[in-house]
Each structure stands twice: as C-alpha cells, then as structure tokens.
Amino acid sequence: DQDPLVIFTPSGKRGHFAPGTKVLDAARQLGVDLDSVCGGRGICSKCQIQPSFGDFPKHGVTSSPDHLSEWNSVEERYKSKRGMIDGRRLGCQATVEGDVIIDVPPESQVHKQVVRKSADTREIVMDPATKLYYVEVEEPDMHEPSGDLERLCTALAEQWDLAHVRGDLRVLTQLQPALRKGEWKVTVAVHHGDGLTEARIMQVWPGYYDGAIYGLAIDLGSTTIAAHLCDLRDGKVVTSSGIMNPQIRFGEDLMSRVSYSMMNPGGAAEMTTAVRTAMQALINTIAAEAVIDPALIMEAVFVANPVMHHLLLGIDPVELGQAPFALATSDALTLWATELDLDIHPSARVYILPCIAGHVGADAAAVALSEAPGQSDDLVLIVDVGTNAEILLGNREKVLACSSPTGPAFEGAQISSGQRAAPGAIERVEIDPITKEPRFRVIGSEKWSDDPDFAAEAGQITGICGSGIIEAIAEMRMAGLVDAGGLIGSAEQTGTARCVPEGRTNAYVLFEGDDTSPRITVTNGDVRAIQLAKAALYAGARLLMDQMEVEHVDRVVLAGAFGAHISPKHAMVLGMIPDCEVDKVTSAGNAAGTGARIALLNSAARREVESIVRQIVKVETAVEPRFQEHFVAASNIPHATDSYERLRA
Numbered sequence: 001d002q003d004p005l006v007i008f009t010p011s012g013k014r015g016h017f018a019p020g021t022k023v024l025d026a027a028r029q030l031g032v033d034l035d036s037v038c039g040g041r042g043i044c045s046k047c048q049i050q051p052s053f054g055d056f057p058k059h060g061v062t063s064s065p066d067h068l069s070e071w072n073s074v075e076e077r078y079k080s081k082r083g084m085i086d087g088r089r090l091g092c093q094a095t096v097e098g099d100v101i102i103d104v105p106p107e108s109q110v111h112k113q114v115v116r117k118s119a120d121t122r123e124i125v126m127d128p129a130t131k132l133y134y135v136e137v138e139e140p141d142m143h144e145p146s147g148d149l150e151r152l153c154t155a156l157a158e159q160w161d162l163a164h165v166r167g168d169l170r171v172l173t174q175l176q177p178a179l180r181k182g183e184w185k186v187t188v189a190v191h192h193g194d195g196l197t198e199a200r201i202m203q204v205w206p207g208y209y210d211g212a213i214y215g216l217a218i219d220l221g222s223t224t225i226a227a228h229l230c231d232l233r234d235g236k237v238v239t240s241s242g243i244m245n246p247q248i249r250f251g252e253d254l255m256s257r258v259s260y261s262m263m264n265p266g267g268a269a270e271m272t273t274a275v276r277t278a279m280q281a282l283i284n285t286i287a288a289e290a291v292i293d294p295a296l297i298m299e300a301v302f303v304a305n306p307v308m309h310h311l312l313l314g315i316d317p318v319e320l321g322q323a324p325f326a327l328a329t330s331d332a333l334t335l336w337a338t339e340l341d342l343d344i345h346p347s348a349r350v351y352i353l354p355c356i357a358g359h360v361g362a363d364a365a366a367v368a369l370s371e372a373p374g375q376s377d378d379l380v381l382i383v384d385v386g387t388n389a390e391i392l393l394g395n396r397e398k399v400l401a402c403s404s405p406t407g408p409a410f411e412g413a414q415i416s417s418g419q420r421a422a423p424g425a426i427e428r429v430e431i432d433p434i435t436k437e438p439r440f441r442v443i444g445s446e447k448w449s450d451d452p453d454f455a456a457e458a459g460q461i462t463g464i465c466g467s468g469i470i471e472a473i474a475e476m477r478m479a480g481l482v483d484a485g486g487l488i489g490s491a492e493q494t495g496t497a498r499c500v501p502e503g504r505t506n507a508y509v510l511f512e513g514d515d516t517s518p519r520i521t522v523t524n525g526d527v528r529a530i531q532l533a534k535a536a537l538y539a540g541a542r543l544l545m546d547q548m549e550v551e552h553v554d555r556v557v558l559a560g561a562f563g564a565h566i567s568p569k570h571a572m573v574l575g576m577i578p579d580c581e582v583d584k585v586t587s588a589g590n591a592a593g594t595g596a597r598i599a600l601l602n603s604a605a606r607r608e609v610e611s612i613v614r615q616i617v618k619v620e621t622a623v624e625p626r627f628q629e630h631f632v633a634a635s636n637i638p639h640a641t642d643s644y645e646r647l648r649a
C-alpha cells in the first residue's frame, strides 16, 4: 500500500506523501510554487489552495473531501476575520490523508514579474534583497538571560534559516516595545546583505505586518532621471516618474560637465549636490503619487553612465575626461542610502551596478543584464543611443563593449531648429519622393500635418527633436534632396522651391512657420552634425565587428528612451547602424531601466550582472586607429550603397 498521491495543478507536479503531511510541506518538497510569508503559522493566508474533488481517470485518482484533514480552528479564525473563498483551504493547515488534486491559484503562487526584452520577455523570480519575515520569539526568562535581539536572531535562524543576522541601534530601540506589543510575535524587514555587507534587520513591526515595503529602480541619465517604485512583495511597479537632470545647467553633455568640474573649483561638489537634491525631489514626488511614506522605501538600485555614477557618489569625474579614463571603482557597490543623502528608510541600502569601463557605465551593464546578449545564439548588436552611444556586440561565445562619442545631435542639440523631445517638437517626417512635399507629426498629437485638424490638435510647433531630424534627413536622402556626401541641392537641382539658399549652401524648408510657430528648416549644418554623430555610432559598431572578426550581425537592438523612437528604416537609410535586415532591428525601450528593475527584484541578478561585466571584453574607441578609418568611411549617407538601394527599392 502506497502513501497518498498528491497532484498539484497547474504545474502537474506529483508525489506520494505520508498521511498527515501538510499540503504546504508537500508543495515545498515537490518544488511547487506555493507562497508563504508567515512560515506556515496560519497568519498570512498566502498559502491558499483549492482542492478539486471527483474521479480523475486521466490521473488514475479519486480525490475526495475526506482525503484532506478537517477544516481546523486556525482556518476558521482566518475565514471569520478576513474571509476566504468557499472551497479554499490554507495549505499550511490542511494535511494530506488520501489521494488528492490540489490547484494553486495564481495569487498563491510566488510572484514573478515579466519584463520586456527586445526579442521576447524575461521572467524575474521575486527574490529581492530586502524581505519581510514573520517570527515567533521565545519569551525571556530569568534562567536564560539572553537579550531580546539574540532571541529574535535565534528565531530567524530556526524558523527561516537566516543565520548571522544583525540589528543596528535603531532596531534595538524599536525591538522591546514591538515584541511585547505583538506578544512575542513580530514581523521584521531584513536586508540579506551580499558579499560586501552583512544581513541586517532594518525594521520591526509588532505581530504580523500586512503592509507593503518598497524599492526604487533608478536610471540616472545625463538628461533625465527616471525612477520606478516597486512593491518588494510582488514586484509590481506602483508608480513611475521622471525629471530632467538639473546638471544640464552645468553642461549639456557629459564631457562639458567634466570640463565644468575641471574649470571650477568645487564644481564637482556643486553637481553632486544638484543631482542628489533632484533625486530626493523625485523620490518625494513618487511617494506622494503612490501615497506612501518614503520611510517604507527600503532599497534603491541605481544605474548610470560613468560620469553620472561618479557625480552621484561625490567623486570628481576629472579622470574620466582624459586617457586612460580611469574609474574610481568599476565594481558594484552596496551603500547606505544616507551616504548619498537620500531620505528614505533610515537603514535603506543602495545597490549600484558595476561599470564596464571608463566610458561604458553601469547603464550599459544594466542593458547587458536585461537584453542578455551573452545568452543569445545569434550575434546581436545593442546600441544605447544618447549623448554617448554605448554599444554591445555578442553572443553566447563572447560579448564586447565600447562607447562612441556621438555628441548631443541625436538629442536635438547642435541642430538649428533642434530641441528636446517635448510637446511641439516634430518627431516624425515623411517626404514625397515625387513632389518633395513633407508631412510631419509633432509630439503631443496623433495627426499628420496634412490632416485638416492638425493645427488645432498640434498647437504650437516649437522645433525638431532627435528622432525627427533623423527621419527628416533620411527622407531627404530618399527624395534626392541631399546627396551621399551630405550636400543639400538647390531649387534647380532638386526641382522644389522648398530648397532655399542659406549661407553658401542650401536648406530645406520643412515648415514655413505661421503666427504662432517659427519656420523650421533642415540646414546643411544640421546634416553635417547628424553625419558626424551617426558616423561615430557606426564606427563604434564596426570596430566591435572587427574585433569579433565578422562582417554582419544577425540582429540589432536599439535601446534607450531615444532608441525607442528611432524608426529602424530611417536609422538604416542614414547608416547609423551596420547593414542588417530591417525586420531584425528592434527596440528595447529603456533597457537600462529594466536592468535596474531586475537587479532590484532579484538579488541573484546582481551577482549575475557582476559576473557578466567581468566577462565583457572592453574596447576603447579613443585609442583604436581603425575607429578613425571607420569614422571617415561612414560619414556618407548611408555608409554603403547597397543597403541604400535596397531600402529605396
């Protein structure tokens, strides 16, 4: 006679268990995904299960109500206090007494979060560094004179397998009232620590704490700072928000900020204060939007390019402005939030992803974590387009990285009518190849400019943003308004009065202007600025391809907020990226932000990114003579005639 058979759905996992085995224990032994926060004490109700009764010939079992132990007083108490769906049981109370089929409803499964990758999605198993534990602590007695903290730590070790946990002074001040109020039952938030830091109790609540704790994933960019507030229990993004980086007033791009620091004594400290103050303002906004106490934010994860990384940490970035571009540290860091002047939970930790090299930062490391080129069978080129393009190329065998000084033209700077991507900016452009007439769309409106309702909906047109200028120049090239060398033709040469003389060259009038909006032209200077930027991007990618000894890549991923807006076709017409089938060019959106979120929700991903970064081969564009060669060769639009003809056809 065999022990009763238990079959779990939807996983299909099955096994025989001695009568009297708790369903929660059976699930654990089989590796079935069944949640428990209170450790099986009938308090959290996370372990709810739904047994199915009847004959199941397919499985060869008959499952009946008396094959589970009777409804007990703990379940009764839970149901009367908080309610439970009929037919459900608590997995930590019901025991197996005969063959039974048990369904684990979605809300009882340990939460997983799915993040989008360019090619597919990645599942993140929730395992954050800061977690809540419910524990029952021995009461003190006169014969056993140990302290309350020591008995709490013993309970954590026995009930949750958490060894060597410590509590700081702040926790000690909360501990005694909490233990007595909770009648020796408390919930604690523990930061697990990592190789660098020990596990610490951060907060104690009397009894079972049913509320949330939060974490922040922050992408600290040169232009914008974006943050996601996540619930550390289930990984859900509660609120996302972003602000402009206030350091823009010290310089648009990274190098000008480095020079600000070189030229102005105390400049770096000034920029550090600016960014930390802005961070706190962003955190306060996000907490207010989510209607939570910022003190419940127990952790933050940062990704940033090397200059922003150093400025956040209060390190003068001057060394990053000159060869050999030495980082103060390239390793991942775990710090106290207070060290960065962040006013969140007073014992909160901050994890900062490792940097790859002096020009390739923690943001690129985060992209490598979320896009996982090292797990790709095909050869993938990932470009994170911003003021500096960060480029990764690789597959299972190896991954290379470099950065390329594209300058701020792709963000609309250095362009005559250029502006940041904001309402009123032209972002999409089409030019009729026969009539040479343009139509366009502006941010904030869904209508094209040839729609009768366009003016009413679009409002004032203020300029052209990065994706708009790329499309405009690519469309001009396809309409024969600009030649491969980047020269805009005259009205006679092109057959359109929209080409007008400007200085010693010509410009194309995209929008004539009206009472409210200025005239918007694409000048030869604009074409030149984009040529330089795209040649730098292309040359960086080619350099990595040389090192990899390949002529082609299988797919291209455009990352970064801007990457999300570039149309692959126009990027190819311009020659921003090496030749590749257009349908193999995809966007990963803010992949760096996604990487930060992965590292926030799963502490193993931190070790993963640290190991990925150690294995990435760094290529320094500044000292590579071939970079210059590729750069010069790539300034034509596009770089290679074959792809242009193909795209045009």
Ligand code: FES
Pocket (backbone or CB within 6 Å): 024, 035, 036, 037, 038, 039, 040, 041, 042, 043, 044, 045, 046, 047, 048, 090, 091, 092, 093
């Ligand atoms: Fe918490 Fe069952 S595990 S109620």
